[in-house]
Amino acid sequence: MLDRSEEQHEVIRAEVRRLCDAYGNEYWRSLEPSTYPEEFVRELTTHGWLSALIPEEYGGGGLSLGGASVILEEIAASGGNPSACHAQMYVMGTLLRHGSEAQKQRYLPDVANGNMRLQAFGVTEPAAGSNTTAVQTRADRDGDTYRVNGQKVWTSRAEHSDLMVLLARTAPAGSGNDRLQGLSVFLIEMRNADGTLIDGLTINPISTMMNHSTTEVFFDDVVIPADSLIGVEGDGFRHILGGMNAERILIAAECIGDGRFFIERASAYARERVVFDRPIGQNQGVQFPLAKAHIQIEAANLMRWKAADLYDMGQPHGVEANMAKLLASEASWAAGNAAVDTHGGYGFATEYDIERKLRETRLYQVAPINNNLILAFVGQKCLNLPKSY
Ligand SMILES: Cc1cc2nc3c(=O)[nH]c(=O)nc-3n(C[C@H](O)[C@H](O)[C@H](O)COP(=O)(O)OP(=O)(O)OC[C@H]3O[C@@H](n4cnc5c(N)ncnc54)[C@H](O)[C@@H]3O)c2cc1C
Structure with a gap:
């Protein structure tokens, strides 16, 4: 369908x-x-x-x-x-x-029926940060295999995944536009038949302020078959770009959902909670931040659908995907903040779930790309300003 x-x-x-x-x-x-x-x-x-x-x-x-x-x-x-x-x-x-037809035939049915989990995306590295083209994890060709050495950080869900899409360097970085070359993308089977990790792969959980199951992953001479390569060797950065835009649109939708959660909960509370003999929602100091956040969410939602529709029509969508992610992550944060204020002290009580969702939605101003980098991208692409990153 x-x-x-x-x-x-x-x-x-x-x-x-x-x-x-x-x-x-x-x-x-x-x-x-x-x-x-x-x-x-x-x-x-x-x-x-x-x-x-x-x-x-x-x-x-x-x-x-x-x-x-x-x-x-x-x-x-x-x-x-x-x-x-x-x-x-x-x-x-x-x-x-x-991916090749053979890769799709081999993995997609098993991912679809749940026999395999494809939940890990290994891109970010400690030294490279937001500058993805600076990643240093290497995949060196050795006969019918590649040997992978290096480290990823913030590789979420790696402990709960069988497959990882990995970005690694197969040639030294060039300069200028060529700095996008030399990176390749692989689909790695992370586990042996008994579920243990393949030789040389180590996963350490990172504790975070919200429940996110994120990790650092070490590759110590991990040997993978040469046919793990997705697409063309050296073109990996360009191959994952489309996926990253999809991710930004999906994250925007999650933020819209978070924002709806906050506004629905806070509005219901503001209608019922009576202080000074009237519902607190009758006070403009309570009502207006909620109304404003609602407006921000609705506006971000328009950009989310514009980006998703362009993506689905196969048209250029990079600017819209980025703008949707920025607008939605700011809107959900505004909604969460207003929801805390509306709940007063109860906004901090775990049983109301506002503080939990606030911690969860805060992430999306930083990841999968931080909002500063989106401003830098829009400044350059839409306003013809000098590139700043
Ligand atoms: C919980 C969590 C889950 C994640 N999951 C994944 C995952 O599954 N896979 C994955 O690959 N990555 C993942 N990430 C990584 C995430 O994509 C990065 O954290 C994010 O891209 C920012 O990189 P950084 O943390 O290295 O920040 P840095 O790049 O070090 O940036 C730090 C600060 O400097 C600012 N800054 C840097 N350069 C510039 C510039 N040129 N102009 C303006 N400001 C600048 C940034 O805006 C930011 O405020 C995850 C991160 C978190 C926290």
Whole structure:
């Protein structure tokens, strides 16, 4: 099914919401600070939602990016945390667009039916930071294999994944536009048949302020088959760019969902909570920040759909994807802040879930790309200002 209409999106919305309602906010709270939502992810997989972007011929749902974004938005709006599983959607584009037919046949049906989890995206490195072209992890060709050496950081869900999409250097960096060359992208089988990690691969969890299951990953002479390479050697950075734009659109949708959660909860509370003999929502000091955040969310949502529609039509969408991510991450933060103020002291109480969701949504101003870099990109691409990064 290729969903295009709002009616089809409403069907997705309702079905995902029904599944999420079975995992109420108590469930998400009980996982704090750092337990992975194993049952929830399994159920999403069983119902086919995590294979939304895998074409039907490989056993997936064959949805558009817009349709997939509705799934993540609804999880967030229900009070859940889609970060436990969203990578399976955003790395898919790299494999679909640049993977060989043999790679797709080999992996996609198993990912679609849940036999394999494709949840790890190894790009960021400690020394490179936001400058992705400076990554130093090397993959050196050795006969029918590559030998991988180096370190990734913030590789989320690696402990809960069987496959990793990895960006590594196969040739020295050039200069100018050529600095995009020399990086290659691989699809790595991370585990042996018994589930243990392949030789040379070490994963260490990183403790964070929200439940995110993120890690650092060390490659110590990890040997992978040469046919793990996706697409053309040296073109890896360009291959993952499309996937990164998809990720930004999906994250924007998650932030829209977070924002809806905050505004719905806070508005309900503001209608019911009576202080000085009137509902607190009657005070403009309470009402206006909520109204303003609602407006910000609605505006960000328009940009999210513009970006998703352009992506699904195969048209240039990089600027819109970036703008959607920035607007949505700022809007959800404004909504979360207003929700804390509205709840007064209870905004800080774990049982209200506002503080948990506020910690979760804060991430998206920083990752998967920080908002400063989006401003730098828009300044250069849209305003013809000198490149600053
Ligand atoms: C919880 C979490 C999960 C993540 N998951 C993944 C994942 O699964 N896979 C993955 O590959 N990565 C992941 N990341 C990494 C994430 O994409 C990076 O943290 C992010 O891109 C920023 O990089 P950095 O942390 O190195 O910050 P830095 O690049 O060190 O930036 C630090 C600060 O400097 C500013 N700055 C830097 N350069 C400029 C400039 N030229 N102009 C203006 N400001 C600038 C930034 O805006 C930022 O405020 C994750 C990160 C987190 C925190």
